[in-house]
Amino acid sequence: NAGVTQTPKFQVLKTGQSMTLQCAQDMNHNSMYWYRQDPGMGLRLIYYSASEGTTDKGEVPNGYNVSRLNKREFSLRLESAAPSQTSVYFCASSEVDSGFTDTQYFGPGTRLTVL
Amino acid sequence: QQQVKQSPQSLIVQKGGISIINCAYENTAFDYFPWYQQFPGKGPALLIAIRPDVSEKKEGRFTISFNKSAKQFSLHIMDSQPGDSATYFCAASMRQTGANNLFFGTGTRLTVIP
Numbered sequence: 014n015a016g017v018t019q020t021p022k023f024q025v026l027k028t029g030q031s032m033t034l035q036c037a038q039d040m041n042h043n044s045m046y047w048y049r050q051d052p053g054m055g056l057r058l059i060y061y062s063a064s065e066g067t068t069d070k071g072e073v074p075n076g077y078n079v080s081r082l083n084k085r086e087f088s089l090r091l092e093s094a095a096p097s098q099t100s101v102y103f104c105a106s107s108e109v110d111s112g113f114t115d116t117q118y119f120g121p122g123t124r125l126t127v128l
Numbered sequence: 129q130q131q132v133k134q135s136p137q138s139l140i141v142q143k144g145g146i147s148i149i150n151c152a153y154e155n156t157a158f159d160y161f162p163w164y165q166q167f168p169g170k171g172p173a174l175l176i177a178i179r180p181d182v183s184e185k186k187e188g189r190f191t192i193s194f195n196k197s198a199k200q201f202s203l204h205i206m207d208s209q210p211g212d213s214a215t216y217f218c219a220a221s222m223r224q225t226g227a228n229n230l231f232f233g234t235g236t237r238l239t240v241i242p
Contacts (some may be wrong), residue, residue: 017171046229048232053137054234054235055134055232055233055235056134056217057232058231103172105171115160115162115228116174117174119171119172119173120174121169122171
């Protein structure tokens with residue numbers, strides 16, 4: 014049971030290049046999320062998918078696109094990378110139910126540098 | 129605009145001491161307040177969480193105190209240990225259909241000195 018996995022772990026891009034960050038979870042969760050983490054800013058939600066087939070914008074969606082490929086996989090795409098997108102990107106998943114806990118489980122992160 | 133304000137930015141505590149981290153929010157629609165712990169190079173992991181119908185929740189050495197009228201909540205770490213050295217994030221969310229989007233504080237880097 015690997016939980017949430019992300020690839021790649023590290024990436025360096027030049028301004029204007031594109032790339033896709035991959036995320037997969039094996040916990041059969043319905044909801045998946047993409048966050049970015051910047052020093053002094055905490056984590057900010059980029060996009061989320063409440064269930065397979067749906068995606069919605071979070072706090073900071075500009076410059077990103079997402080695809081919920083199936084229940085397990087949720088990818089984040091940078092079409093034309095900019096230095097302002099240098100960050101650590103985290104994927105998370107959760108199962109929202111009627112109970113108390115809405116725990117989000119995070120992956121190990123992708124460290125992206127845009128030159 | 130930061131929906132959840134967190135302080136202090138950094139905290140140094142002696143082993144055995146009490147670590148206290150504070151958070152405040154404005155949106156009264158928030159109904160779930162978790163704390164996440166993050167070690168260097170790792171993703172955040174849920175530490176403890178509370179809903180606003182109770183004023184305190186304790187799990188081992190970790191306690192959340194919640195003040196609904198003041199819209200504030202805090203994390204207390206009793207008998208702090210060097211292994212507790214990490215960055216702590218408070219967060220808040222409101223239940224939406226099928227997802228619980230978290231709004232995070234800016235984080236507190238805790239260092240526990242042996």
